Amino acid sequence: MKIMTKPEYERWTASTRDERMKWWREAKFGMFVHYGLYAMIGRNEWAQVDENIPPEEYAKLADDFPYKKGMAEEWVKLAKASGMKYIVLTTRHHDGFSLWDSKVNPFNSVNYGPKVDIVKEFTDACRKHGMRIGLYNSLMDWHNPDAFDCMSEKAAYDRFIEYTYELNRELMTNYGKIDILWYDGSNPLCSAAGWDSLRRNQMIRKLQPEIIINNRSCLDEDYGTPEAHITPMERDWEACMTFNGISWGYVNSEYAASYSYTPSRILTMLNTCVECGGNLLLNIGPKPDGSIPEEVVEPLTKVGAWLSENGESVYSLPRVEGRIGGNGVTYETQNGNNIYLWNRIWCGEPEIGVGGYVVPPEKITLLATGEELEFEALEHRLIIKNLPKDCPDKHAGVAVFKLEFKDKPQYIYASRYPQLHGGEKIL
Numbered sequence: 347m348k349i350m351t352k353p354e355y356e357r358w359t360a361s362t363r364d365e366r367m368k369w370w371r372e373a374k375f376g377m378f379v380h381y382g383l384y385a386m387i388g389r390n391e392w393a394q395v396d397e398n399i400p401p402e403e404y405a406k407l408a409d410d411f412p413y414k415k416g417m418a419e420e421w422v423k424l425a426k427a428s429g430m431k432y433i434v435l436t437t438r439h440h441d442g443f444s445l446w447d448s449k450v451n452p453f454n455s456v457n458y459g460p461k462v463d464i465v466k467e468f469t470d471a472c473r474k475h476g477m478r479i480g481l482y483n484s485l486m487d488w489h490n491p492d493a494f495d496c497m498s499e500k501a502a503y504d505r506f507i508e509y510t511y512e513l514n515r516e517l518m519t520n521y522g523k524i525d526i527l528w529y530d531g532s533n534p535l536c537s538a539a540g541w542d543s544l545r546r547n548q549m550i551r552k553l554q555p556e557i558i559i560n561n562r563s564c565l566d567e568d569y570g571t572p573e574a575h576i577t578p579m580e581r582d583w584e585a586c587m588t589f590n591g592i593s594w595g596y597v598n599s600e601y602a603a604s605y606s607y608t609p610s611r612i613l614t615m616l617n618t619c620v621e622c623g624g625n626l627l628l629n630i631g632p633k634p635d636g637s638i639p640e641e642v643v644e645p646l647t648k649v650g651a652w653l654s655e656n657g658e659s660v661y662s663l664p665r666v667e668g669r670i671g672g673n674g675v676t677y678e679t680q681n682g683n684n685i686y687l688w689n690r691i692w693c694g695e696p697e698i699g700v701g702g703y704v705v706p707p708e709k710i711t712l713l714a715t716g717e718e719l720e721f722e723a724l725e726h727r728l729i730i731k732n733l734p735k736d737c738p739d740k741h742a743g744v745a746v747f748k749l750e751f752k753d754k755p756q757y758i759y760a761s762r763y764p765q766l767h768g769g770e771k772i773l
């Protein structure tokens with residue numbers, strides 16, 4: 347296979363990106379699943395290194411890895427019920443344990459523990475439930491001595507690079523169409539040249555012509571991956587967040603529950619992503635046997651119920667350009683002439699004010715029910731009237747007002763106080 351140079355490859359990936367990314371840009375919300383031997387320790391997926399557990403001792407966990415057949419389908423069903431459109435599974439985290447029948451890595455879930463090809467179960471379940479498939483694969487490997495010796499020995503380096511190439515080739519060959527390859531952990535080689543990423547990624551794209559690749563193989567590829575924070579980027583981006591702000595891998599459900607995100611907190615994160623042109627990849631860390639931790643089920647299914655009524659304010663929306671009017675308790679998304687105001691705290695008043703539109707909308711409705719709401723348009727100020735005392739959204743306490751304008755809405759920031767806000771007057 348002829349390998350393109352970096353500039354050639356980047357030109358080619360840029361010219362084909364829009365087509366490849368279409369579904370992903372519409373999807374907005376995905377599930378990250380961190381599952382592996384570290385679930386048995388229950389103190390973060392970095393336990394091996396953080397607690398300095400010798401590799402031989404850590405590897406013994408594999409003998410008793412208690413994955414229960416069928417659990418992968420449970421993850422997929424939960425993602426579906428949560429309104430998520432894709433799932434990314436850690437097929438092999440930094441500990442080097444493969445969740446598939448690897449021929450190059452005998453340290454895997456078919457040779458040890460459950461003797462199950464979990465990646466096969468997972469990809470089958472995704473297809474069964476119409477879920478897009480993402481495979482996470484670490485570059486770094488704490489189990490393979492070559493991953494350390496590669497820094498000082500040429501033979502170890504060559505072996506390790508071929509090993510990395512083959513692991514990815516297996517994943518891209520044996521499980522049908524894969525939608526996303528989610529790389530992670532570029533230590534210790536830390537550069538595209540060091541990891542030979544150009545050659546490997548071109549092989550991957552040849553095997554999976556529509557695949558989307560993230561930016562963690564030291565090439566920019568298709569999208570950026572802000573981690574544990576939601577920081578918009580100019581390019582396509584996806585924020586990955588844990589469910590408790592603490593660990594990607596499983597931690598005891600009873601103790602983790604109080605740190606878990608509530609439905610409204612999840613919607614706040616999702617709103618920022620949609621408004622700023624990104625996706626949200628929200629993580630769950632299944633228990634040692636693969637079952638779903640209790641604390642994630644209720645918040646996620648409530649978000650799913652909310653999305654089934656309010657999805658129009660999320661899926662397929664473009665990044666918001668410029669500012670949008672609202673008030674101190676709303677967040678906004680936009681689709682052309684329609685503005686969606688996500689009212690995140692219901693203040694219990696019969697009226698709420700919304701500032702800043704130069705021309706009032708033609709209609710305001712409650713998105714979930716389509717109920718038309720009465721409103722009054724004062725100068726650059728809308729008063730929505732006759733609101734009930736209790737928030738009409740029972741899933742997350744986030745009611746969405748849909749404002750439909752005749753033309754593209756124009757926004758003016760505090761028209762009465764231009765001196766306070768730099769005088770952004772439109773009229």
Ligand code: GLC
Nearest residue numbers: 380391392530531573586594
């Ligand atoms: C970090 C961590 C890893 C986690 C990942 C998710 O790179 O090393 O444990 O899987 O972030 O983005």
